Amino acid sequence: MYEIIAFYLFSFLTVAMFAITVTTNNVLYALSSLAAGMIFISAFFFILDADFLGVVQIVVYTGAVMALYAFGMMFFDSLSSIDEKISNPRLVFALSGLIALCIVLIFSFPLIDVGVVAHAPVNPTWGNTQDVGIVLFTKYLVAFEVAAVMLLVAMIGGIILAGKKMDISYSSLSEEEIASLEKKDEK
Amino acid sequence: MTLNAYLILSALLFCIGLFGVIRRKNLLMLFFSTEIMLNACNIGFVAVSRHYGDLNGQMFSFFIVAIAASEVAIGLGLLILWFKKKNSIDLDSLTKMKG
Numbered sequence: 001m002y003e004i005i006a007f008y009l010f011s012f013l014t015v016a017m018f019a020i021t022v023t024t025n026n027v028l029y030a031l032s033s034l035a036a037g038m039i040f041i042s043a044f045f046f047i048l049d050a051d052f053l054g055v056v057q058i059v060v061y062t063g064a065v066m067a068l069y070a071f072g073m074m075f076f077d078s079l080s081s082i083d084e085k086i087s088n089p090r091l092v093f094a095l096s097g098l099i100a101l102c103i104v105l106i107f108s109f110p111l112i113d114v115g116v117v118a119h120a121p122v123n124p125t126w127g128n129t130q131d132v133g134i135v136l137f138t139k140y141l142v143a144f145e146v147a148a149v150m151l152l153v154a155m156i157g158g159i160i161l162a163g164k165k166m167d168i169s170y171s172s173l174s175e176e177e178i179a180s181l182e183k184k185d186e187k
Numbered sequence: 188m189t190l191n192a193y194l195i196l197s198a199l200l201f202c203i204g205l206f207g208v209i210r211r212k213n214l215l216m217l218f219f220s221t222e223i224m225l226n227a228c229n230i231g232f233v234a235v236s237r238h239y240g241d242l243n244g245q246m247f248s249f250f251i252v253a254i255a256a257s258e259v260a261i262g263l264g265l266l267i268l269w270f271k272k273k274n275s276i277d278l279d280s281l282t283k284m285k286g
Contacts, residue, residue: 011196014200021216021219022210022223030216047188069263099202103202118240121241132245162263
């Protein structure tokens with residue numbers, strides 16, 4: 001009973017938040033509603049007995065990813081509206097409607113589950129976190145290490161990409177020095 | 188709740204993300220829509236994982252979270268570079284293919 005109420009409540013909230021995200025013109029509204037939607041999604045993980053993933057969802061998405069977006073937004077002139085004119089709105093509408101219909105049909109077909117064996121069965125005597133830890137560090141150890149290296153590469157890449165010429169502080173330079181720097185950039 | 192309810196919700200959220208990717212011209216909004224699509228997949232994986240009593244689905248969504256985090260780091264770095272160069276985060280500014 002509680003599961004049904006929670007499911008419908010959170011699915012309504014999530015869909016509403018994400019609908020705001022994709023339709024609003026204000027980037028700040030989009031960012032906040034996206035963060036709210038991410039937190040509501042973690043509720044589904046808690047309903048589905050995946051406590052560890054629920055916590056990871058909150059920590060990684062609303063903690064790290066949203067903070068990164070918020071910092072990234074400070075580099076952009078993001079409040080200036082971008083002229084979003086679509087040359088053929090009917091085509092866009094028809095395409096997205098068609099794809100949406102296809103995906104919903106695919107997902108709502110009854111599952112054909114013949115001979116599906118759980119290779120990593122859930123052990124109800126342990127908690128979910130312990131379960132996930134045991135599978136992660138035995139069966140998925142190599143993938144885990146590769147993911148760690150990937151995150152390291154992404155971090156170094158992000159620093160190098162975004163950090164170019166960050167050592168020059170424009171606020172401590174005079175107007176002429178800034179003008180000469182920008183002239184040098186254009187060459 | 189049945190598995191189908193979760194899968195339909197997952198498909199619905201994926202469609203919202205897809206609509207955003209097709210419709211928006213703001214590059215930052217494009218990133219947001221990608222995040223929505225990744226999250227929709229996560230819900231589907233965890234629902235199937237619960238249905239079969241199998242932890243593999245949860246592992247997959249764990250790695251999807253890691254991929255999403257590194258995608259944001261690299262993507263925002265590239266976006267900052269692009270904004271410094273063109274002074275615009277309009278998707279149409281990407282169509283001009285000259286250095």
